[in-house]
Every structure is written in structure tokens, then in C-alpha cells.
Amino acid sequence: MTNSLLKISNVDISLPEGSERLLAVENLCIDLVPGETLCIVGESGSGKSLTARALMGLLPAPHVKVTQGQIDFCGEDLTKVTERRLREIRGSEISMIFQEPMTALNPVMTIGGQIDEIFRYHVSMSAAERRERAIQLLDDVQLPDPAQIVNSYPHELSGGQRQRAMIAMALALEPKILIADEPTTALDVTTQAQILKLISDMQAVHQTGVLFITHDFGVVADIADRVAVMQYGHVVETGTVDKVLNNPEHPYTQALISSVPSLVPRSARARSEETVLEVKNVNKTFGGGSSFFKFGKPSRVVDAVKDVTIELRRGETLGVVGESGSGKSTLARCIIRLMDSDSGQIILNEVNICDLNRAEMRPWRAKIQMVFQDPFASLNPRVKIGQIIRQGPIIQGATQEEAEARTLELLEIVGLDERAFNRYPHEFSGGQRQRIGIARALALNPEILVADEPVSALDVSIQTQILSLLDEIRTKMNLSMVFITHDLRVAAQVCDRLAVMRYGEIVETGATADIFDAPQHSYTRDLLAAVPGQNWER
Amino acid sequence: MNDFWKLFSRNRSAVLGLLILCLVIFVASIASLIYPGDPFLYSKYPLSKPGENGFLLGSDSIGRDVASGIAHGAKTSLLIGLIATFAAVLIGVIFGALAGYYGGLVDDVLMRVTEVFQTIPSFIFAILLVAIIKPSIESVVIAITVVSWPAVARLVRGEFLALKNREFVQACHTLGMSDYRIMLKEILPNCLSPIIVIGSLMVATAILIESGLAFLGLGDPNVMSWGFQISDGRSMLRVAWWICTFPGIAILITVLAINLVGEGLNDALNPRLRERN
Numbered sequence: 165m166t167n168s169l170l171k172i173s174n175v176d177i178s179l180p181e182g183s184e185r186l187l188a189v190e191n192l193c194i195d196l197v198p199g200e201t202l203c204i205v206g207e208s209g210s211g212k213s214l215t216a217r218a219l220m221g222l223l224p225a226p227h228v229k230v231t232q233g234q235i236d237f238c239g240e241d242l243t244k245v246t247e248r249r250l251r252e253i254r255g256s257e258i259s260m261i262f263q264e265p266m267t268a269l270n271p272v273m274t275i276g277g278q279i280d281e282i283f284r285y286h287v288s289m290s291a292a293e294r295r296e297r298a299i300q301l302l303d304d305v306q307l308p309d310p311a312q313i314v315n316s317y318p319h320e321l322s323g324g325q326r327q328r329a330m331i332a333m334a335l336a337l338e339p340k341i342l343i344a345d346e347p348t349t350a351l352d353v354t355t356q357a358q359i360l361k362l363i364s365d366m367q368a369v370h371q372t373g374v375l376f377i378t379h380d381f382g383v384v385a386d387i388a389d390r391v392a393v394m395q396y397g398h399v400v401e402t403g404t405v406d407k408v409l410n411n412p413e414h415p416y417t418q419a420l421i422s423s424v425p426s427l428v429p430r431s432a433r434a435r436s437e438e439t440v441l442e443v444k445n446v447n448k449t450f451g452g453g454s455s456f457f458k459f460g461k462p463s464r465v466v467d468a469v470k471d472v473t474i475e476l477r478r479g480e481t482l483g484v485v486g487e488s489g490s491g492k493s494t495l496a497r498c499i500i501r502l503m504d505s506d507s508g509q510i511i512l513n514e515v516n517i518c519d520l521n522r523a524e525m526r527p528w529r530a531k532i533q534m535v536f537q538d539p540f541a542s543l544n545p546r547v548k549i550g551q552i553i554r555q556g557p558i559i560q561g562a563t564q565e566e567a568e569a570r571t572l573e574l575l576e577i578v579g580l581d582e583r584a585f586n587r588y589p590h591e592f593s594g595g596q597r598q599r600i601g602i603a604r605a606l607a608l609n610p611e612i613l614v615a616d617e618p619v620s621a622l623d624v625s626i627q628t629q630i631l632s633l634l635d636e637i638r639t640k641m642n643l644s645m646v647f648i649t650h651d652l653r654v655a656a657q658v659c660d661r662l663a664v665m666r667y668g669e670i671v672e673t674g675a676t677a678d679i680f681d682a683p684q685h686s687y688t689r690d691l692l693a694a695v696p697g698q699n700w701e702r
Numbered sequence: 703m704n705d706f707w708k709l710f711s712r713n714r715s716a717v718l719g720l721l722i723l724c725l726v727i728f729v730a731s732i733a734s735l736i737y738p739g740d741p742f743l744y745s746k747y748p749l750s751k752p753g754e755n756g757f758l759l760g761s762d763s764i765g766r767d768v769a770s771g772i773a774h775g776a777k778t779s780l781l782i783g784l785i786a787t788f789a790a791v792l793i794g795v796i797f798g799a800l801a802g803y804y805g806g807l808v809d810d811v812l813m814r815v816t817e818v819f820q821t822i823p824s825f826i827f828a829i830l831l832v833a834i835i836k837p838s839i840e841s842v843v844i845a846i847t848v849v850s851w852p853a854v855a856r857l858v859r860g861e862f863l864a865l866k867n868r869e870f871v872q873a874c875h876t877l878g879m880s881d882y883r884i885m886l887k888e889i890l891p892n893c894l895s896p897i898i899v900i901g902s903l904m905v906a907t908a909i910l911i912e913s914g915l916a917f918l919g920l921g922d923p924n925v926m927s928w929g930f931q932i933s934d935g936r937s938m939l940r941v942a943w944w945i946c947t948f949p950g951i952a953i954l955i956t957v958l959a960i961n962l963v964g965e966g967l968n969d970a971l972n973p974r975l976r977e978r979n
Contacts, residue, residue, distance in 0.1 A: 502872050529878035542869035546891040556877040604873060 169340055169373045170196040170219070175233030175243075177214055177223065177397075188214045188228065189397045196341065199367065201374040203384045203405070205420070206394035207623035212377045215394075216343045219375070220260055221250045238340070256286045259334040263346040265326035269318040275302070275329045276314035282336045301332040305362060323488075324355035328362065335366055342367070343375045348383065352487035352650070357694040360387055379624065381424045382653070382697030385409055393417045409700055423628040425653040427695060429676040433479075433660055440644045441476040441499070441532070441612055446508030448491075448498055448668075468494040469505070470668040476612065481638065481645040483659030483676065485652060485691070491668035492648045496616045499646065500534050501525055512612070530560050533605035535634075537617040539597035543589040549575075549600055550585035556607040567607075574603040577640075578633060595626035599633065606637065613638075614646045619654060631658060652695050656680060664688045709970035716966020722959035726952075730776035737770035741926040749942050760944040762935055768945060772952050774926040779956065782839065783908040786846035791901050793847065794854025799885050801855070802862025813859070816852045824849035828911055832920045839922045842915055846908045857900055861893035895971035902964035906957040913953050928953050 177189040189211040196202050206212045217223050218230055219242065235242040237258065242250070262268040270278060279298040283289055289297065295314070302310035305328040318326055327347060334342055344363065348356040364387055367374050378384060384391055384405065391408040393401045393416065401414040412418045448469040468491045476482050484492045498505040501517060509516045517528055536542035543552060550571055557567040572582050578599040589597060598618060605613060615634065619627040631654065638645055649655050655662060656676060663673040664685065672685040683689045711717050745765035747755040752768075754760070759769040801812040819827075831845035865871060866889065874884050915921055916929025928949040935945025 497872075500876055502875055526878040529876060532876075534873065534876050536869040536873060538869055542873055544870040544888055544892070547888070555874075555879070559878050601873070604877075608877070 168195045168197050169238065170194075170375075171234075171236040172215075172219075173234050173236065175215075175218065175235060176231045177211070177218055178227070178229055178231045180227035185396065187231075187397055189218070192233070192397075192399060194392055194399065194402070196373040196375060198340065198373050199371040200389045201364070201367065201376055201387050203376045203378060203388035203391045204394060205378060205381065205384055205391060207379060207420075207625065209396075210394040211397040212394050213345055216260065216345050216375065216377055219258060219341075219343060220254055221247075222260075252286070255282055255339070256337040257339050258341040258343065259337070259339040260343040260345065261327070261330045261334045261347045264350050265323065265330045266318060268330060269326060271318055274315050274317055275321070278329075279314075279333050279336055282333060286337055297336075298332075301336055302329065304335075304366070305329070305332045307332070322355075323351055324359065327351060327355075327359050331359070331362060331366065335370065335372070338370050339372065341373045341375065343377075345377045346379070347376075349378070349380070353652070353694040353696070354487065354690055356383075356696065360696070363387070380696060381409070381421060381624075382695065382700075385697035385700035393420070419625060423625045425628070425631075425651075425657045426701065427653055427656055427680070427698065428701070429656040429680050430658075432675055432677055435480060435660070436478040438478040439475055440478050440512070441646075442509070442511040443472060443474045443495075443499060444509040444511065446472045446495070446498055446505045446510065448494055448503065448505050467491075467668045469498060472508075472665075472668075472670055474663055474670065474673065476644050476646060478611075478644055479638070479642050480661065481647050481659045483655040483662045484646060484648045484665055485650065485655050485662055486665035487650060487691075489667075490665040492650075492665050493616055494668075495665070496534070496614050496646065496648050500532055500614050501529075502534075527560070530556075530608035531610055532612040532614065533608055533610040535598075535601050535605050535613060535615040535618045538621050539594045539601060540621075542601050543597055545589055547588075548585070549587055549589065549592075552589075552600065553604050553607050556604060560608055570607060571603075574606055577606070577637065578603045593626075594622055595629060598622060598626075598630050602630075602633065602637070606641070609641075610643070612644045612646065614648070616648045617650065618647075620649065620651065627654070634658070652691065664691065706970055710966050713966040713969050715962050716969070719959040719962025719966065722955055723963055726776055726956050726959065727780065729773050730780050733770075733773035733777055737767065737773050741770045741774040742766060749938070752944050759948045760942070762931075762942070762945045763938055768931065768948055771926050771931050772928065772949055775928040775931060775949065776952065776956075778839075778925050778927040779909045779912060779953075782843055782846065782912045783905040783960075786843045786850065786908045786912075787901055787904045789843070789847040790850040790904060791854050791897060794851040795858050795890070795897065797851070797855040798858025798860075799862055799890065802859035803866055803881070803885055803889070805863070809859070812855075816855050819848070819852045825911060825914060828915060829918065829920060832915055837915075837920045837922060839925055842912055842921060845915070846911050849911070850904055850908065853904075854897070854900060857896055858893060861896060862889055865889045865892055895967075899964055899968040899971060902960060902967055906960040906964070909953065909957055909960070 172192055172194045175189060175192040176187050179185065179188045192215060194202065204212045204215060214223065214228065219235060221242065223229055230243045233243070276295065276298050279301060280294050283294045283297065299310045299314050302313050307313050307325060307328050313321070321329065348359050351359060360383065363374065366372065376387060388405040391403060391405050392399050393408065393414065395416045401408060401412065401417045408417060409421065412421055446469055450466045450468050472495055474482065484495060486492045494503065497503045499510055505518060508518070510518050512528060512531060517525065520528065553571040553574055554567040557570055558564070562570070571585065575582050575584055580596060580599055592600065618634070619630050622630060635658070637643060647658055659676050661674065662676050662679050663670045664679070664687065665671070666687050672679065672683065672688050679688060680692065683692055743766065745761060747757070747761055748763055748765040750757045750761040752758065752760040757767050757769065759772065761767055797812050797816060801809040828845040828849050831848060832841050835841040835844065871884060871888055874888050912921070912927065913929030913932070916927045917933040919933060921927050921930050931949040932946045935942065939946050
């Protein structure tokens with residue numbers, strides 16, 4: 165192609181010695197034309213982010229560097245240009261937006277000040293012109309009241325607004341290429357939908373070539389023109405979005421696509437008559453309290469959970485869905501008594517567990533257990549797996565031998581080798597650690613499992629495995645489950661019923677299929693409409 | 703353990719420090735063998751130069767053997783350093799753990815107490831304490847402990863604050879584990895590395911404080927120490943340089959060695975710094 169903007173050919177990127185593989189990226193060949201969106205898809209560790217950083221010359225030298233190949237940008241080889249030229253190119257001709265806008269923006273500079281810097285370094289304009297241009301840019305990315313936002317600091321904006329400001333900065337000098345490294349991963353779905361639309365609008369105006377890095381096939385389906393699938397540093401498949409998504413050739417692509425959860429809810433199961441857990445009018449607020457020796461104005465009071473009432477029947481999976489800050493995790497922690505609720509009742513086997521003190525609560529702990537979100541933070545790095553799983557039964561009064569036998573049994577149930585018993589958590593991958601977390605929760609033979617985003621930190625292929633493991637265990641042990649998630653695709657596949665939360669309140673509850681087919685509340689409709697990749701169904 | 707040694711030995715100066723420290727410990731432990739008898743015992747050869755009259759490092763104004771003093775003083779310095787540090791770490795860990803784990807009122811009260819100790823300049827505070835109780839090994843140890851524990855308490859509190867909300871700790875709560883067990887078995891092992899590092903550096907500080915106190919005449923009058931030797935020899939520095947110089951060098955290299963080891967431990971135990979080079 166003659167008008168290609170960017171042509172990466174045969175690029176190798178080295179990793180430091182002692183890494184799990186020799187090259188982060190091997191023999192990479194990618195090209196990009198103006199106005200096109202190329203999505204690089206892959207799981208964590210596939211080398212997709214390093215590819216993006218290589219283009220910007222932002223690899224963490226000296227250990228990670230491009231050792232071979234050319235990155236041809238409009239006739240210049242980016243691997244050979246001087247640092248000075250690279251600085252000129254960055255920001256003005258190739259710019260980048262990052263995953264986490266809070267850390268990518270300087271917290272002690274105003275948004276206007278940060279946009280101003282770009283103009284100061286790259287073009288000559290008077291201060292008044294620069295300011296006017298900054299306001300114009302903020303207006304272009306549809307930020308409300310740009311004249312005020314230009315004087316705001318990053319912490320004064322919401323996550324979505326910060327990402328808009330990042331995009332404004334990235335597009336300030338109308339670059340030829342925009343690199344977006346998981347720009348919507350940290351955002352809520354409704355915000356994500358807006359940001360994706362904004363990127364494609366801006367792209368249409370400026371004919372920018374967009375290199376979009378993501379792990380989410382829904383996003384790919386919505387925005388990509390072409391797709392490159394990466395695995396272990398290799399591009400295993402490239403092609404148009406239609407071909408890759410609907411007719412994948414490489415087995416890895418096929419496996420990835422088949423593990424994307426479908427948006428069609430699972431078929432409903434018969435609902436049991438027996439109620440195992442009832443949450444009645446539970447409230448929880450944060451802040452407001454003042455402590456010893458602390459003067460000054462009282463802190464802001466936030467209603468994290470407001471008058472929530474839910475009911476869980478035996479063998480049922482109740483999904484609590486909502487965006488970040490909706491109070492779903494707080495609700496989970498109140499149910500499991502990691503936090504004390506301010507008012508309301510949580511009734512387990514006809515006993516209000518809110519009234520129990522620590523010692524009285526101990527025997528009830530066995531009935532309700534939790535699976536945590538982060539497989540890396542949820543296991544003590546200094547304790548062996550066997551001990552992690554075994555300690556629950558021992559606390560609850562089992563003998564050493566019983567507990568050990570139970571642990572070995574559980575390791576088998578969650579699909580781990582019994583040699584895991586004497587190993588430490590760092591020897592396991594994220595998915596394996598999540599299995600260990602599940603085994604720990606099951607060790608007490610609970611009736612209810614509260615799962616707080618159990619798969620959101622995992623890659624999509626691992627996610628499927630963990631979900632099917634949970635499903636299998638649920639049937640085998642007749643578990644009732646409270647499943648907290650922000651991902652409606654996951655919810656559709658796992659939950660019998662859904663409770664939709666916003667600002668601490670439950671706005672809608674009902675059978676999953678009913679909610680997906682005919683959402684009653686306007687917020688539920690917004691959430692469903694924002695799920696990426698709706699028009700594509702594998 | 704092997705991995706740890708590999709990481710530690712990457713830092714050459716830390717290994718050197720460890721060698722010197724081992725040498726000091728060795729000398730201290732065989733002090734009574736190579737210089738049997740009381741190091742305060744005087745001979746009839748005052749102010750002998752190093753090498754004269756069978757005195758390896760000379761003798762002082764009343765004929766006491768400087769080398770014998772250094773060997774016996776090493777025992778004093780190391781013992782005081784180790785015991786005081788151990789006591790300070792113990793108190794600091796208890797205060798810090800309770801404050802960080804329980805937070806709220808407990809934290810406020812414990813930290814205000816800690817701040818009271820921190821606001822007084824530590825060496826002056828130590829002098830004051832030894833002067834109030836009477837100078838003896840015990841009072842020196844107590845004084846050093848009292849002035850050193852607040853730093854440990856602050857450090858441990860910070861670590862506990864960060865760790866207590868981690869999911870693995872919450873998981874222990876959901877299993878019904880007792881607070882005591884969570885603190886001791888779950889959280890404490892995860893903050894051992896910084897405690898070991900600060901502890902190793904505190905041994906060096908304790909040796910310096912002890913020598914300082916002894917120099918001011920506030921050490922135990924019945925126990926030989928490096929600070930006492932320097933204090934004793936300082937008026938004769940121009941006629942008999944060796945009386946002050948050798949104990950001074952002993953303090954210098956011991957403290958340096960401990961600091962090097964401490965830094966080496968920090969590099970080896972703190973994964974964030976591992977890739978620093």
C-alpha cells in the first residue's frame with residue numbers, strides 16, 4: 165500500500181534476562197492506513213502493550229528494546245531516529261492515550277495547563293491563543309462547560325471526563341496516528357460506550373489512523389476495521405473485523421472468540437421455594453464520623469448501600485450488577501459481615517446475623533463464604549496453599565487430619581494437583597489462584613457463596629474456565645450464590661436472577677431473561693444498550 | 703534461603719560488611735580466651751606505644767591494655783546493641799500492630815503516645831534517662847530501647863494499615879479467625895522484611911548511643927566499653943594517640959559493617975529495589 169501511515173516489519177522486542185520468554189514480541193508485521201482503526205487483541209502478556217510503547221519509543225530501556233526490524237512511519241524508521249526527532253513526533257504526529265487517566269494526568273497541574281504544555285513545546289502561539297485552543301479542544305471532546313474544566317485539576321473530574329481530557333490532549337495537534345492502550349478498560353460500560361463513540365467521531369474528522377489495544381472482543385466488534393490477534397508475542401492472525409470475528413482461522417483466535425460470554429441469557433431454572441438468605445432494608449453510609457483529636461469540618465457522608473432488600477432462594481444464583489461506585493461490593497461485604505451495616509436485617513436460616521457479635525458469628529461464618537476479586541491480593545503470599553485452605557475447617561473445630569483430607573479433596577474438586585498443597589501462591593497463575601480462593605471458600609461447606617467480581621481480573625479464556633467451575637460446584641453442592649459483577653455478558657451466563665444497582669439502591673430485580681428482554685427501569689436500559697459488541701453474536 | 707543469599711551476595715559491599723561483622727563477633731566471643739582476666743587490670747607500663755612491652759595496640763595512662771579493652775568492649779557494644787534493638791523492635795511491633803490494625807481511637811491514643819517520645823531529641827533523652835536511673839548496663843539498654851522504639855512503631859503501623867484491608871486478610875475474617883491470629887500469622891510475616899532492615903540499622907545506632915553515653919561517663923563503670931576507652935584517652939590524644947584511635951576505629955568499622963549489611967538486607971528483601979541496577 166502506498167499511502168500507508170505506519171508499517172511495522174519484522175520487529176523483535178527483547179525482554180530482560182530471566183523472563184519467561186526471550187522476546188516480548190517476535191517478528192511483528194503490522195501496517196496502518198489513514199482513517200483506519202486497527203485493533204490489537206490479546207490476553208495479558210501477549211506483548212500488545214509493548215508494541216504500542218515501541219512505536220512511541222517508550223520501552224523501558226535498557227533491558228527491553230527493539231532488537232530487530234523497522235518501524236516505518238511516513239518514510240522514517242522510528243527505531244533509528246534520534247531522541248530529539250522522536251520528541252517532535254510524539255504528541256504532534258503520533259500520540260497515545262492510556263488505560264488509567266488518573267495516573268496518566270499530572271495531579272498537580274490543571275487540565276488547561278497540561279494541554280498548554282503540548283502547544284508550548286510543539287508550536288508557537290500566544291498564551292491567549294493557546295488557552296482559546298485548549299477550550300476549543302475540550303469542547304470538541306464534548307466536555308461540559310470547557311471554560312471551567314480548563315481550570316480544573318484531574319481529581320475534580322470523573323473517570324470518563326478525565327479520559328475525554330486525555331483524548332483532547334492526544335488530539336491537540338491533530339496527530340496522524342492515535343495509539344489507544346486499553347483506553348476504556350478502567351471505565352464503566354456506559355462511559356465506555358461514549359468514549360468509543362468519541363474516538364471514532366474524532367477519527368472521522370481528522371482521518372487519524374487508530375491503533376487500538378484491547379482484550380475485549382465486544383469493543384473490537386464495535387470499532388475495528390481490521391484486527392490483529394496476538395499470542396505470546398506473535399501475531400497469529402490478521403484480517404478484517406468481519407473475517408476475524410465471524411470466520412477465525414487460527415485455533416487460538418477461535419478459542420478466544422468462543423470464550424466470549426454470549427449476551428443471550430442462559431435458560432432459566434426452576435426456582436426453589438426455600439429462602440436461604442434475606443436482606444431487608446439494609447443501609448450503609450461512609451464518612452461523617454469524627455474521631456478523637458480530629459477537628460475541622462465533618463467529612464462528606466456517602467450512602468453506599470441504601471434500603472436494599474433482596475432474597476436468595478436455595479440453589480439460585482442472584483447477580484448484583486451495577487457500575488463502579490454503585491455499592492455492590494459494599495453490599496457483599498455487609499452480607500458476609502466484613503462490614504457492619506448501619507440498619508436493616510440480614511436473615512440467614514431465620515437468624516438475623518446483624519445482631520450477632522464476633523464470637524456468636526463464628527459458627528455462622530461457615531454457612532456463608534466469599535470468593536474475592538483479585539487473585540493476587542486474596543492469598544497470603546507467605547502461607548502455603550495447604551495451610552490457606554486447611555485453616556478454615558481448623559478454626560471451625562475440625563481436627564488436623566480431617567482438615568487435611570478435606571483440603572486434598574477440594575484441590576481435586578477445583579482441578580488442581582495435590583502437589584499444590586506444599587507450594588506458595590506465587591508459584592501459580594491468576595486462574596489457578598482463583599481456584600485456590602474458591603477451594604478456601606468451599607472448605608467450610610457453605611450454603612451460600614458470595615462472589616465479588618470473581619472473574620473480572622482474569623483473561624477471557626481463564627474466565628470461562630472459572631465460570632464453568634463455579635457452575636459445576638454450584639450444582640454439585642447445591643450452593644446458593646450472590647454473584648457480583650459489572651459485566652452483563654458474564655451475568656447473562658451465570659445468573660438466574662439479577663438485581664441492578666445504582667447509587668446504592670436496587671433499581672430493578674427480576675429473572676435474568678426478563679431483564680434482558682424487557683428492562684423496566686431506564687438505567688437498566690442504558691446499561692444494556694452500552695454493552696459493547698451487541699450487533700455481533702458469535 | 704538460597705535465593706535470598708543469591709540476592710544478598712549481589713551487593714558486594716554488603717558481603718564485605720557481613721565479613722567484618724563476623725570478625726567483630728568472633729573477637730567479642732573469644733575476648734576472655736585471648737585476654738583472660740579483667741580488662742581494667744593495670745600494668746606497670748603506662749602509655750606504651752603499639753607493639754611495645756607486649757601490648758599489641760599500646761597501653762593507656764595507667765597501663766591498661768587497649769587491645770584487651772577493645773576485645774572486651776566489643777562484647778559490651780554488641781550485646782547492648784542487640785538487646786536494646788530486640789526490645790525496641792518488640793515494643794514497636796506491638797504498638798504499631800495494634801494501632802494499625804484497630805485504627806480509630808486505639809490508633810489515635812497509641813500514636814499520640816509515640817509522638818510524645820519522638821518529640822524529644824533521642825540522645826538527650828537517653829542521657830536524661832541514664833542520669834535518672836543510675837548508670838549501669840541495664841539502664842543503658844533501657845534508655846536506648848526507650849528512644850528507639852517509636853520509629854519501629856511508625857513503620858509497623860504503616861505496614862499494618864496497608865495490609866489489613868487486603869483481600870487475604872478479609873478472607874481470614876470470613877473464616878472466623880481471631881484478631882490475634884490474623885495479626886501474628888497473616889499480617890506480621892508480610893511486614894518482616896522492613897522490620898529486619900530497620901532492626902539491623904538500629905543495632906548500629908544503639909552502638910553509637912552506647913559509646914556516646916560511655917564517653918560522657920554515663921556507661922556502666924564496671925564494664926569495659928569503646929566509649930569509655932575514648933573518653934579515658936581523649937585528654938592524652940596528643941601524647942598517646944593510640945588510646946582513642948583504636949576504639950574509635952572499632953566503632954567506625956562495626957557501625958559501617960552493620961549499615962552495609964542492613965542495606966544489603968534491604969536490597970535483598972525489598973523486591974521493588976531489586977531491579978535498581
